[in-house]
Amino acid sequence: MLCLILLLAITGYSLASDQPCTDLGGHCQDDSNKCSGSYYSGKCSGSTTRRCCTRTAVEHDTGDCSNVKIISRDSWGAxxxxxxxxxxxPVPDFFIHHTEGGACTSFSACISQMKGIQNYHMDDSNHRWSDIGYSFLVGEDGKIYEGRGWNRVGAHTQGYNSRGLAxxxxxxxxxxxxxxAALNAVKELIQCGISKGKISHSYALFGHRDVGSTDCPGTALYNVIKAWARFHAHSPK
Ligand SMILES: [Zn+2]
Structure with missing residues (x-):
């Protein structure tokens, strides 16, 4: 009987402290797991890695840049x-890639791409990376989606990951x-990175194909970035 009371007390306590998450229509889980919507911190009891996963994603900006929206990792449910x-x-190089996967023109479609790419990079036997590879991604909805972000070494451009963002x-x-919309968003992202001290003022811009045997970022896109500021401003290291 005492055990039952104790169990009820513990369960009752746990439900009560997960209430802020329940109020959002979500459930609490360890944030190393997949989530169909957005993650929220501080809505669940227990460890800080136990976070609230909502059913649908809610658009949240990291607030890093004034001229472009960066959708936070929590927002896309990373x-x-x-x-x-x-x-x-600040890094001396900036690299341009394409995912060679599906395009997206809406928040919900881009979120779905982001989750799929992260799962592929983390779970596929040819990758098994620690996270989505790119620093940032961009959709044709004109928004930037936070990958590894400004402060972390990525897995995007072999041999250059420690000296460049992508x-x-x-x-x-x-x-x-x-x-x-997508092209302008990346131009603004680079300017934002410079103003935040994350990208050097004297940075050089490259396409992935400049430093690896790949078609990336696609011939049509490569022809566009050739005309951008600081393209090949210095030779690759
Ligand atoms: Zn690439």
């Missing part, structure tokens, strides 16, 4: 990285360029 390594800022355009851009 899984917790298995490990992280801090990058030395943005990847969601879609395949061999024969057509991304829309102007």
């Amino acid at each position: 899984r917790r990285p298995r490990s992280t390594s801090t990058i030395h800022s 943005a990847s355009f969601m879609g395949s851009f061999m024969t057509h360029a991304p829309n102007s």
Whole structure:
């Protein structure tokens, strides 16, 4: 009988302290797991890695940049990285990629791409990376999606991950360029990174194909970035 009372007391306590999450229509789980919507911190009892996962995603900006929206990891429901390594800022290089996967023009479609790419990079036997590889991704909804972000070493450009940040355009851009909303968002992201001290003022811009045997970021997109400021401002190291 005492055990039953104790159990009820513990269960009651736990339910009560997960109430802020329940109020959001979510459930509490360890944030290393997949979540169909957004994650919220501080809504669940127990460890700080136990976070509130909502059914649908809610758009939250990191607030880093005034001219472009960066959708935070929590907002798109990113899984917790298995490990992280801090990058030395400001970085001298910035790399442009494409995902060679599906394009997206809406928040919900881009969120779905983000989750799929992270799962692929973390779970696929050819990768098994600690997290989504790119620093940032961009959709043709004109928004930036936070990958590893400003402060962490990525897995995007072999041999250059410790000296560069990277943005990847969601879609395949061999024969057509991304829309102007996506292109402008990445230009603003770079300016934002400079103003935050994350990218050097004297940075050089490269396409992935400049430093690896790949078609990335697609011929049509590569032809666009060739005309951007600081393209090949210095030779790759
Ligand atoms: Zn690439």
